[in-house]
Amino acid sequence: MSVVTSAACTGDRKASTTDTLTSPSLSPADPIVTETFTGTLRPNATVFYAFTVATYGTVNITLDEVTGVQVSEDVPFEFEIGPGVPRGTGCSPNSVLVVAPGEGPHSSGVFDAGIWCVRLRELGNMSGPARFRITIAHP
Amino acid sequence: MMRLLLTVTVLLVASACNNDAQTTATSPSPVVQATLQTEFYADTLQPGDLRFYSFSVPSDSTASAMLGSIVRLDGRVDASQRIGLGFGYPSGTTCTVTQWVVTTSGLTAQLKGWLTKGVHCVAIYDPGGMTVPLNFAVRFEHFF
Numbered sequence: 001m002s003v004v005t006s007a008a009c010t011g012d013r014k015a016s017t018t019d020t021l022t023s024p025s026l027s028p029a030d031p032i033v034t035e036t037f038t039g040t041l042r043p044n045a046t047v048f049y050a051f052t053v054a055t056y057g058t059v060n061i062t063l064d065e066v067t068g069v070q071v072s073e074d075v076p077f078e079f080e081i082g083p084g085v086p087r088g089t090g091c092s093p094n095s096v097l098v099v100a101p102g103e104g105p106h107s108s109g110v111f112d113a114g115i116w117c118v119r120l121r122e123l124g125n126m127s128g129p130a131r132f133r134i135t136i137a138h139p
Numbered sequence: 140m141m142r143l144l145l146t147v148t149v150l151l152v153a154s155a156c157n158n159d160a161q162t163t164a165t166s167p168s169p170v171v172q173a174t175l176q177t178e179f180y181a182d183t184l185q186p187g188d189l190r191f192y193s194f195s196v197p198s199d200s201t202a203s204a205m206l207g208s209i210v211r212l213d214g215r216v217d218a219s220q221r222i223g224l225g226f227g228y229p230s231g232t233t234c235t236v237t238q239w240v241v242t243t244s245g246l247t248a249q250l251k252g253w254l255t256k257g258v259h260c261v262a263i264y265d266p267g268g269m270t271v272p273l274n275f276a277v278r279f280e281h282f283f
Contacts, residue, residue: 035231037231037232039232047232048232049231049232050193050228050229050230050231050232050258051230051231052228052230085193085195085258086193086229086258086260087193087194087195088192088193088194089180089182089190089191089192089193114257114258115228115229115230115257115258117229
């Protein structure tokens with residue numbers, strides 16, 4: 001709308017070099033902060049962790065490992081993970097993925113500045129509690 | 140909506156083309172249709188613990204919270220028990236409290252605060268001195 005205004009007035013007022021309008025950069029910032037979320041995950045339970053993105057940019061989330069877990073061989077060693085927004089007593093994910101722990105990132109996306117969260121859910125495959133580690137890299 | 144947008148555009152162009160002293164065009168402020176929302180949060184607070192509930196506000200606005208009841212697990216009302224009630228922001232696995240009050244339960248808002256646009260949390264915590272678990276109920280109001 002400002003561009004329209006400027007163009008309509010060039011006949012009435014001499015444009016100066018200081019009238020140049022610059023658009024905000026839309027390039028997402030790279031992740032520069034790494035947070036580690038560790039804890040104990042129980043069967044069928046969910047856990048979440050809130051983090052602050054300082055500026056519009058890329059967020060990478062990796063489920064590094066789940067250890068001490070008892071899983072029978074006929075069920076997949078997978079967990080549900082997803083980024084979202086803290087809501088109520090939990091984290092409301094925008095999307096979820098079912099992933100196996102290991103090298104990532106398992107989830108990568110561009111986020112606005114603000115407070116976000118990552119939620120980890122056990123899918124009912126474990127027979128007991130396990131330790132987990134999630135890495136969140138963000139601007 | 141399109142007609143309104145066109146009208147605003149024409150008015151802005153007309154305003155910006157005025158060759159009087161006022162040469163600065165100002166953009167209209169975005170109108171946020173905020174609605175006051177009342178939410179309730181009830182849970183059990185353990186000694187030394189903090190419990191929290193997250194919510195979002197669309198713009199800078201006021202909020203209030205009322206600690207309506209504190210009840211022992213055996214059902215006895217504990218009117219003299221003081222616990223912490225605060226507003227803050229979710230951080231890690233907790234709520235980092237930035238505005239708070241230590242209060243007994245009551246039927247008027249004990250905490251009134253100013254929240255910036257974004258995600259916040261209301262926290263209930265043991266300020267020190269709790270010896271037994273307590274059931275609590277909080278009513279809080281914020282714009283959404």
